[in-house]
Amino acid sequence: MEEKRRREKIPRQKMPEQDPKERIRNFLEVPLGYPPDVAKLEAERCLQCKKPPCIEGCPVEVDIPGFIKLIREGDFLSAAKKIKEKNALPAICGRVCPQEVQCESKCVLGKKDEPVAIGRLERFAADWERERGEVSIPEIKEKTGKKVAVVGSGPAGLTVAADLTVLGHDVTIFEALHKPGGVLVYGIPEFRLPKSIVEAEIKYLQALGVKIEVNSVIGKIRSVDELLNEYDAVFLGLGAGLPLFLNIPGENLCGIYSANEYLTRSNLMKAYLFPEYDTPISKGKRVAVIGAGNVAMDAARTAIRLGAEEVHIVYRRGKDEMPARKEEILHAEEEGIIFDLLTNPVRFIGDERGWVKEIECIRMELGEPDASGRRRPIPVKGSEFRMPFDLVIVALGTAANPLLTQTTPGLVLNERGYIVADPETGKTKKEKVWAGGDIVTGAATVILAMGAGRKAARSIDEYLRTGKW
Amino acid sequence: MFRIVSKKTLAQGTVIHMKIEAPQIARKARPGQFIILRVDEKGERIPLTMASTDPEDGTIDIIFQVVGKTTALLSTKDVGEYILDVVGPLGRPTHVENVGNVACVGGGTGIAVLYPIAKAYKDAGNRIISIIGARNKDLLILEKEMREISDEFYITTDDGSYGEKGFVTDVLRRVLDEKKDLKLVIGIGPVPMMKYLSFLTKEHGVKTIVSLNSIMVDGTGMCGACRVTVGGKTKFTCVDGPEFDGHEVDFSELEKRLSAYVNEERLAMERFKCTCEK
Numbered sequence: 001m002e003e004k005r006r007r008e009k010i011p012r013q014k015m016p017e018q019d020p021k022e023r024i025r026n027f028l029e030v031p032l033g034y035p036p037d038v039a040k041l042e043a044e045r046c047l048q049c050k051k052p053p054c055i056e057g058c059p060v061e062v063d064i065p066g067f068i069k070l071i072r073e074g075d076f077l078s079a080a081k082k083i084k085e086k087n088a089l090p091a092i093c094g095r096v097c098p099q100e101v102q103c104e105s106k107c108v109l110g111k112k113d114e115p116v117a118i119g120r121l122e123r124f125a126a127d128w129e130r131e132r133g134e135v136s137i138p139e140i141k142e143k144t145g146k147k148v149a150v151v152g153s154g155p156a157g158l159t160v161a162a163d164l165t166v167l168g169h170d171v172t173i174f175e176a177l178h179k180p181g182g183v184l185v186y187g188i189p190e191f192r193l194p195k196s197i198v199e200a201e202i203k204y205l206q207a208l209g210v211k212i213e214v215n216s217v218i219g220k221i222r223s224v225d226e227l228l229n230e231y232d233a234v235f236l237g238l239g240a241g242l243p244l245f246l247n248i249p250g251e252n253l254c255g256i257y258s259a260n261e262y263l264t265r266s267n268l269m270k271a272y273l274f275p276e277y278d279t280p281i282s283k284g285k286r287v288a289v290i291g292a293g294n295v296a297m298d299a300a301r302t303a304i305r306l307g308a309e310e311v312h313i314v315y316r317r318g319k320d321e322m323p324a325r326k327e328e329i330l331h332a333e334e335e336g337i338i339f340d341l342l343t344n345p346v347r348f349i350g351d352e353r354g355w356v357k358e359i360e361c362i363r364m365e366l367g368e369p370d371a372s373g374r375r376r377p378i379p380v381k382g383s384e385f386r387m388p389f390d391l392v393i394v395a396l397g398t399a400a401n402p403l404l405t406q407t408t409p410g411l412v413l414n415e416r417g418y419i420v421a422d423p424e425t426g427k428t429k430k431e432k433v434w435a436g437g438d439i440v441t442g443a444a445t446v447i448l449a450m451g452a453g454r455k456a457a458r459s460i461d462e463y464l465r466t467g468k469w
Numbered sequence: 470m471f472r473i474v475s476k477k478t479l480a481q482g483t484v485i486h487m488k489i490e491a492p493q494i495a496r497k498a499r500p501g502q503f504i505i506l507r508v509d510e511k512g513e514r515i516p517l518t519m520a521s522t523d524p525e526d527g528t529i530d531i532i533f534q535v536v537g538k539t540t541a542l543l544s545t546k547d548v549g550e551y552i553l554d555v556v557g558p559l560g561r562p563t564h565v566e567n568v569g570n571v572a573c574v575g576g577g578t579g580i581a582v583l584y585p586i587a588k589a590y591k592d593a594g595n596r597i598i599s600i601i602g603a604r605n606k607d608l609l610i611l612e613k614e615m616r617e618i619s620d621e622f623y624i625t626t627d628d629g630s631y632g633e634k635g636f637v638t639d640v641l642r643r644v645l646d647e648k649k650d651l652k653l654v655i656g657i658g659p660v661p662m663m664k665y666l667s668f669l670t671k672e673h674g675v676k677t678i679v680s681l682n683s684i685m686v687d688g689t690g691m692c693g694a695c696r697v698t699v700g701g702k703t704k705f706t707c708v709d710g711p712e713f714d715g716h717e718v719d720f721s722e723l724e725k726r727l728s729a730y731v732n733e734e735r736l737a738m739e740r741f742k743c744t745c746e747k
Contacts, residue, residue, distance in 0.1 A: 176689050178507055178514075178554040186687075215556040217689055221493050241691045245703065252696050252703060252722055254729040261692035269513060269686070275740055278513040278538055279686075280733035354725030401690050403708060 012114040013042040020334040024304050027190045027272055039124040043072035046116050047108055057106035059451025062086045064118055071121055080129035081136055088162035091197045094123025097447045098325050130200050137207055141168035146464040149231040151218045154182025155446045156237030156437030159453030161210045167461050174216040182239055186268040189298050219404035233432050233460050240438040241401035245394055250348030255282055255356040259299045259395035266302050284391025287311045292322035296395035300337045311337050316344040316364050316377045358386045398443050426456030431469050434460055470551040474528055480608045484534045485544050492527030494557045500589040501563030501712055505688040507554040508542050515539050516685045518582040532581035538737035559688045560711045567594040568652040572644055574637050575601045576658025580611050582680050583657040591618040600640045606631035638665050645673045660724045667715030677715035681706045698722050
């Protein structure tokens with residue numbers, strides 16, 4: 001009992017972070033990770049439940065109490081190995097998973113107190129292993145001689161590839177861009193997910209035996225049917241990949257970016273290092289980001305680091321309705337981002353050179369809840385006003401990119417253009433073709449895409465072994 | 470990595486013709502489609518239309534003018550050297566059918582984009598009236614190739630050093646007046662040329678196709694850098710184009726969007742010149 005009481009007295013350990021005043025001048029990672037003694041202390045808090053509810057909250061079913069116990073015992077390398085039994089990308093997930101609505105939301109401690117910081121511990125174990133260069137390769141099953149093509153190298157595709165390779169299949173990933181990683185490299189900024197970590201985790205997959213062909217736009221250079229001539233199964237993990245715009249006047253003025261373009265320039269093309277790197281990016285003095293999801297926070301925090309004097313989040317609903325993670329909103333607030341809530345753009349106004357100079361907005365008020373359960377924003381008549389901005393980033397989310405789906409007969413799409421796939425197996429309506437991630441669910445999270453990849457890999461393996469569709 | 474198998478300098482050393490080993494793209498590409506390339510690890514991604522392809526040799530041909538840092542850097546690469554990334558074929562292929570009399574109008578390096586399209590129209594049985602032009606004689610490219618596929622052939626130069634003095638649109642105006650059975654005009658070149666050409670053909674009620682060279686990043690419809698207003702609607706040049714109905718394109722907007730990075734381009738070019746001189 002005394003032991004239990006001692007554990008209960010340990011508070012949830014904070015992770016050290018870069019000071020906001022410092023970090024808005026660099027692109028280095030904001031949270032600095034647990035030191036070993038702090039990780040062990042945090043691990044002490046875990047109750048080691050007999051029926052751990054946290055595992056139910058994990059889309060890839062990591063043995064959470066198992067790896068936490070190993071951290072507590074100081075065997076950090078074994079902890080990393082334990083996580084990797086279920087999750088090939090732990091350093092990434094430890095950073096970008098929304099643990100507060102998954103594993104940590106189920107933690108028993110969370111009922112009275114704060115839950116165990118599972119994400120931070122996962123990150124700690126993965127970083128410990130990588131930084132020491134003692135990355136272990138799991139045992140690979142005997143080669144089956146079966147070939148699988150994976151389209152897209154984002155979280156879903158990487159998970160499918162890792163799982164099927166370990167099961168003995170021969171996997172090739174096709175990536176449209178020149179670097180593998182999908183949203184992990186083009187979308188999520190360096191200060192939230194260092195690209196060296198993504199590279200290390202992809203190198204790990206290559207060490208397992210996964211082959212990656214970059215610069216390969218499937219649907220253009222090869223069709224899915226052509227892949228099926230050569231491969232026994234095809235997994236489609238394309239991502240959503242079509243930026244949404246407001247469709248209001250003036251949206252094609254210079255200085256108005258989609259978040260996809262802005263972040264791709266900065267992250268994938270390293271435009272934040274221009275002119276050392278060749279890709280330019282408009283920096284802006286007064287920047288408006290339209291939308292309040294995680295991508296909007298990423299864009300706003302990138303803009304402040306690129307030297308903007310003032311960065312605003314312009315959002316049509318209220319603070320409680322913002323879809324971004326609390327942690328991301330908090331980071332943005334700490335960095336001086338200004339939130340213009342209940343404010344909706346109605347048109348963009350340009351100067352004589354065709355550059356944006358102002359946004360005309362209208363005030364909104366909240367009415368009854370809509371289909372999403374959030375209170376519907378209603379324009380306040382006659383409340384139009386203008387705000388000066390010289391750079392605008394539209395971060396309203398994405399829709400389904402039709403480039404591949406339109407060139408693949410037999411694939412069934414829903415009314416919004418997403419691929420119809422069985423949620424349990426990832427099977428599409430086209431034989432030998434599976435799909436998962438944002439191209440099935442619409443824009444979601446890294447870990448949900450990985451969860452879909454995990455399920456599809458299981459189903460693909462079963463098909464390859466039995467031949468039964 | 471994509472090997473450069475041949476390199477020729479056209480037009481006063483500012484226009485380069487390269488043959489690149491890219492067997493998969495060569496097999497798939499059709500007239501009107503383009504590639505995006507990145508010269509090296511710090512390079513930007515730029516779109517370039519393929520002037521021709523050879524599926525048997527597994528090569529594609531690109532023709533580009535040295536206008537900025539990336540094209541200047543690319544022009545320093547020699548036969549046997551490699552381009553880091555080449556992705557394609559991108560964009561919709563040209564819609565080709567037999568319609569009768571077709572005017573193919575090309576200005577500057579736009580002629581390189583025009584050539585495979587004009588050839589495809591010729592192969593489909595059309596009668597080709599070609600009008601190609603450049604600022605002066607030395608800058609005119611693909612004269613021989615264009616002449617070979619043309620039933621009528623006109624050359625213009627701004628300074629009168631070769632062919633007729635004036636613009637390609639001056640000749641086109643004459644052709645439009647004379648030939649009542651002109652069914653289609655394909656115009657590819659600098660934006661002001663395509664803008665004026667489309668204005669002329671609209672007056673005459675002749676269907677017109679232009680090919681746009683918008684700024685792009687991914688080339689798969691993911692970023693929207695290449696958006697262009699066509700018929701009052703926003704289109705993406707990379708996946709909806711690069712060819713559009715010339716009568717519907719908002720050329721003024723396109724011109725402004727193409728100049729979005731002039732300052733950065735100048736800075737990059739100056740830095741590049743410095744490193745070259747060292």
